Amino acid sequence: xxxxxxxxxxxxxxxxxxxxxxxxxxxxxxxxxxxxxxxxxxxxxxxxxxxxxxxxxxxxxxxxxxxxxxxxxxxxxxxxxxxxxxxxxxxxxxxxxxxxxxxxxxxxxxxxxxxxxxxxxxxxxxxxxxxxxxxxxxxxxxxxxxxxxxxxxxxxxxxxxxxxxxxxxxxxxxxxxxxxxxxxxxxxxxxxxxxxxxxxxxxxxxxxxxxxxxxxxxxxxxxxxxxxxxxxxxxxxxxxxxxxxxxxxxxxxxxxxxxxxxxxxxxxxxxxxxxxxxxxxxxxxxxxxxxxxxxx
Amino acid sequence: xxxxxxxxxxxxxxxxxxxxxxxxxxxxxxxxxxxxxxxxxxxxxxxxxxxxxxxxxxxxxxxxxxxxxxxxxxxxxxxxxxxxxxxxxxxxxxxxxxxxxxxxxxxxxxxxxxxxxxxxxxxxxxxxxxxxxxxxxxxxxxxxxxxxxxxxxxxxxxxxxxxxxxxxxxxxxxxxxxxxxxxxxxxxxxxxxxxxxxxxxxxxxxxxxxxxxxxxxxxxxxxxxxxxxxxxxxxxxxxxxxxxxxxxxxxxxxxxxxxxxxxxxxxxxxxxxxxxxxxxxxxxxxxxxxxxxxxxxxxxxxxxxxxxxxxxxxxxxxxxxxxxxxxxxxxxxxxxxxxxxxxxxxxxxxxxxxxxxxxxxxxxxxxxxxxxxxxxxxxxxxxxxxxxxxxxxxxxxxxxxxxxxxxxxxxxxxxxxxxxxxxxxxxxxxxxxxxxxxxxxxxxxxxxxxxxxxxxxxxxxxxxxxxxxxxxxxxxxxxxxxxxxxxxxxxxxxxxxxxxxxxxxxxxxxxxxxxxxxxxxxxxxxxxxxxxxxxxxxxxxxxxxxxxxxxxxxxxxxxxxxxxxxxxxxxxxxxxxxxx
Ligand code: SF4
Numbered sequence: 001x002x003x004x005x006x007x008x009x010x011x012x013x014x015x016x017x018x019x020x021x022x023x024x025x026x027x028x029x030x031x032x033x034x035x036x037x038x039x040x041x042x043x044x045x046x047x048x049x050x051x052x053x054x055x056x057x058x059x060x061x062x063x064x065x066x067x068x069x070x071x072x073x074x075x076x077x078x079x080x081x082x083x084x085x086x087x088x089x090x091x092x093x094x095x096x097x098x099x100x101x102x103x104x105x106x107x108x109x110x111x112x113x114x115x116x117x118x119x120x121x122x123x124x125x126x127x128x129x130x131x132x133x134x135x136x137x138x139x140x141x142x143x144x145x146x147x148x149x150x151x152x153x154x155x156x157x158x159x160x161x162x163x164x165x166x167x168x169x170x171x172x173x174x175x176x177x178x179x180x181x182x183x184x185x186x187x188x189x190x191x192x193x194x195x196x197x198x199x200x201x202x203x204x205x206x207x208x209x210x211x212x213x214x215x216x217x218x219x220x221x222x223x224x225x226x227x228x229x230x231x232x233x234x235x236x237x238x239x240x241x242x243x244x245x246x247x248x249x250x251x252x253x254x255x256x257x258x259x260x261x262x263x264x265x266x267x268x269x270x271x272x273x274x275x276x277x278x279x280x281x282x283x284x285x286x287x288x289x290x291x292x293x294x295x296x
Numbered sequence: 297x298x299x300x301x302x303x304x305x306x307x308x309x310x311x312x313x314x315x316x317x318x319x320x321x322x323x324x325x326x327x328x329x330x331x332x333x334x335x336x337x338x339x340x341x342x343x344x345x346x347x348x349x350x351x352x353x354x355x356x357x358x359x360x361x362x363x364x365x366x367x368x369x370x371x372x373x374x375x376x377x378x379x380x381x382x383x384x385x386x387x388x389x390x391x392x393x394x395x396x397x398x399x400x401x402x403x404x405x406x407x408x409x410x411x412x413x414x415x416x417x418x419x420x421x422x423x424x425x426x427x428x429x430x431x432x433x434x435x436x437x438x439x440x441x442x443x444x445x446x447x448x449x450x451x452x453x454x455x456x457x458x459x460x461x462x463x464x465x466x467x468x469x470x471x472x473x474x475x476x477x478x479x480x481x482x483x484x485x486x487x488x489x490x491x492x493x494x495x496x497x498x499x500x501x502x503x504x505x506x507x508x509x510x511x512x513x514x515x516x517x518x519x520x521x522x523x524x525x526x527x528x529x530x531x532x533x534x535x536x537x538x539x540x541x542x543x544x545x546x547x548x549x550x551x552x553x554x555x556x557x558x559x560x561x562x563x564x565x566x567x568x569x570x571x572x573x574x575x576x577x578x579x580x581x582x583x584x585x586x587x588x589x590x591x592x593x594x595x596x597x598x599x600x601x602x603x604x605x606x607x608x609x610x611x612x613x614x615x616x617x618x619x620x621x622x623x624x625x626x627x628x629x630x631x632x633x634x635x636x637x638x639x640x641x642x643x644x645x646x647x648x649x650x651x652x653x654x655x656x657x658x659x660x661x662x663x664x665x666x667x668x669x670x671x672x673x674x675x676x677x678x679x680x681x682x683x684x685x686x687x688x689x690x691x692x693x694x695x696x697x698x699x700x701x702x703x704x705x706x707x708x709x710x711x712x713x714x715x716x717x718x719x720x721x722x723x724x725x726x727x728x729x730x731x732x733x734x735x736x737x738x739x740x741x742x743x744x745x746x747x748x749x750x751x752x753x754x755x756x757x758x759x760x761x762x763x764x765x766x767x768x769x770x771x772x773x774x775x776x777x778x779x780x781x782x783x784x785x786x787x788x789x790x791x792x793x794x795x796x797x798x799x800x801x802x803x804x805x806x807x808x809x810x811x812x813x814x815x816x817x818x819x820x821x822x823x824x825x826x827x828x829x830x831x832x833x834x835x836x837x838x839x840x841x842x843x844x845x846x847x848x849x850x851x852x853x854x855x856x857x858x859x860x861x862x863x864x865x866x867x868x869x870x871x872x873x874x875x876x
Contacts, residue, residue: 026731053715054718055712055713055714055715055718056713058559058560058712059720060556068732070720071720071730071731071732074718075718076710076712076713076718076719076720077718077719077720077721078555078556078559078586078720078721078722079720079721079722079723079724080552080555080582080723081578081579081581081582081723084548084549084552084579086549086552087544087548087549087550087551087552087553087556088552088553088555088556088559089556090542090549090552090553090556091514091516091552091553091554091555091556091557091558091559091560091562091564092556092557092559092560092712093556093560094514094540094542094553094556094557095513095514095540095556095557095558095560095561095562095564096560096561096562096711096712096713098713099560099712099713116545116546116549117545117549119545120544120545120549124542272540274540277535277538277540278538280538282536282537282538284508284509284511284537285675285676287536287537288505288508288509288537288675289675291505291508291533292495292505292672292673295495295496295497295501296493296494296495296496296672
């Protein structure tokens with residue numbers, strides 16, 4: 001029934017949609033107080049603001065608590081294996097450039113097991129939005145160190161404290177040459193929503209690092225601790241200045257929130273000329289016959 | 297001298313033009329109404345090392361690269377040292393006396409062919425050395441000068457008129473020398489008629505052509521020997537068909553991108569070899585669980601680990617069939633010839649799309665790189681299957697059931713962008729509506745559903761129709777011995793069995809091309825009609841043998857070759873006669 005109502009709502013839609021239109025009937029399985037709820041709300045709001053059609057959305061999510069994301073948003077989706085959000089998103093988008101493709105990973109999914117894909121996606125500049133929901137812990141497997149865990153943090157696998165330095169996704173993305181790099185904090189979901197809206201209109205690989213605390217397993221990176229450190233990027237920050245963006249990311253005292261960096265470069269779709277390619281009228285049989293001539 | 301067919305091997309230092317001489321010679325042969333079959337080995341080194349090109353030429357179609365050599369063309373001493381033992385008693389050696397001369401004790405006929413000198417005398421440069429080899433051998437077997445000269449023009453035109461002319465002069469000089477110094481070999485009258493169209497194709501080219509013809513429009517891969525040439529071919533040609541090729545950062549990404557593209561509605565494939573296939577395992581499982589069609593080509597090479605990348609082996613069948621954590625059956629297809637590479641690729645896509653499964657196509661290094669004459673494909677006779685999409689009826693009054701339970705196990709699949717519904721494809725256990733669930737009833741129901749698709753496929757294969765030709769079977773009257781084999785050993789086996797027939801021994805032969813699901817009915821029929829089953833394979837363990845033993849009441853006799861090189865018909869014949 002909800003479906004029927006949604007369809008009716010779509011028909012009567014004039015401009016903006018209601019955020020609730022994007023909700024599925026499935027209740028999120030996350031623990032109460034999980035940071036991911038904020039991210040989900042941000043998505044509903046962003047979609048409503050853009051007025052996007054659910055049929056045009058494909059959400060590719062990985063493994064981890066964040067991996068369940070796609071089930072809660074009315075759209076097409078692919079819940080894939082651990083660490084492989086980006087390759088699958090790439091295939092989806094290249095095969096159908098009309099889709100709005102979103103990748104959702106946790107910090108482990110994106111930066112540990114899937115870390116090898118990120119630089120190459122940045123090089124390609126495929127038009128998609130990649131959101132890394134960072135709780136600095138493996139939540140689904142009940143509390144092991146992640147690539148963004150603070151070095152000293154004690155976890156199930158680092159009982160006496162860790163011994164590896166944490167990665168900063170923003171800094172990495174800037175170094176890799178991603179063309180849109182932003183950071184949000186899911187407690188401030190309105191700002192996250194704004195970043196998603198901006199990212200959706202970016203013609204290239206748009207990455208949002210969303211800090212999303214796990215109140216159950218991470219006692220170090222908490223809403224309280226993060227809230228004390230976050231600060232919006234100064235209004236006069238030049239988003240085309242990569243060095244400045246890196247400086248902000250390197251700030252030891254603060255966690256800056258907002259858009260660090262955005263430049264225009266041709267997207268993968270532009271570089272491959274996909275629009276023209278898919279618009280071509282091709283007589284495949286005739287073309288294959290021509291090709292076979294060459295082997296005679 | 298007259299012969300039915302001759303086997304010519306050219307050997308020399310990698311980079312000396314050995315391979316290109318062989319390629320030009322084979323194309324000239326095909327244009328002169330000869331059939332041919334080539335076999336080559338590359339040196340392991342990037343430059344230098346021994347390279348060899350073997351060419352079997354005949355007026356009738358040949359199915360293997362042959363056994364012993366009729367002609368050995370040595371560019372250097374190393375080639376002679378390595379290959380002279382493979383000469384027939386009446387086989388001849390051509391050698392360049394500038395580099396070496398066979399020892400006095402060497403019994404076979406040896407003819408000096410001054411590659412560099414002839415080139416220098418006729419064209420003013422020694423660079424036409426390999427063209428001299430082409431000219432001399434061509435003259436010997438009856439390839440008209442004009443045919444080779446025309447080909448030389450086509451090949452060298454992009455390097456300029458001058459290069460064409462100089463090479464043609466070298467060719468001419470070689471023909472003249474050959475006329476005087478080398479006895480002609482008469483291969484008889486052509487069987488190939490002038491107006492028949494024959495293609496010259498390698499296995500990898502045929503695979504790529506088959507994929508494109510099947511409708512593949514998305515291809516990704518990571519460079520790996522001996523599969524890279526499939527990816528390169530696709531990169532050159534697919535954009536012209538409106539498709540896309542992307543070289544990925546690793547094989548995991550390559551197969552992932554294919555799954556994404558397939559989810560979005562494209563027919564997708566990725567070519568790889570053993571080490572790459574290993575990395576793809578988890579994604580193959582995702583394909584099975586999420587019921588996303590995909591084709592993976594494994595051009596097998598000699599393993600394990602890095603192994604011998606430029607050598608052949610039928611070493612991946614067990615992995616293809618069983619290499620998965622969790623229960624994840626796969627459809628496995630092994631083309632038996634270059635021609636099969638084209639048609640089995642189409643079958644692979646048809647099955648992948650129709651049953652929404654992953655299909656593995658097992659080729660191998662020899663099949664990949666051999667070139668042979670293949671009758672031109674009639675594109676109008678190709679049957680294409682596509683995935684079923686939900687009808688409006690399926691979507692009426694209800695939310696879309698992506699994993700709907702059906703009689704065949706196959707559920708209609710929506711393509712993202714379709715406004716009639718939405719779904720989330722998933723690797724988690726799920727119900728018909730994609731909702732994750734872990735109940736005993738759900739897991740058993742959905743497991744049965746996924747496995748049912750394979751039963752449906754097996755039944756469809758057995759009932760023929762568009763899936764026809766998924767095995768080769770020949771049971772001659774009076775045959776007491778039967779050979780079951782797979783993949784590229786087909787040609788050598790056919791020729792070995794002909795040799796046996798000439799000695800009065802009839803032998804049966806079953807060669808499944810779809811290896812999973814097995815052609816159960818035919819295997820039973822075959823096994824019951826012979827006394828002994830022999831399974832020759834180019835591996836140590838006997839992979840097909842294991843499968844047959846596990847599934848049927850028979851104890852096959854194994855013949856295993858694990859040297860990195862393929863069976864010759866002669867050695868197969870002898871081995872079969874010994875154990876049979
Ligand atoms: S374990 Fe942590 S990250 Fe996972 S759902 Fe619970 S609170 Fe959220």
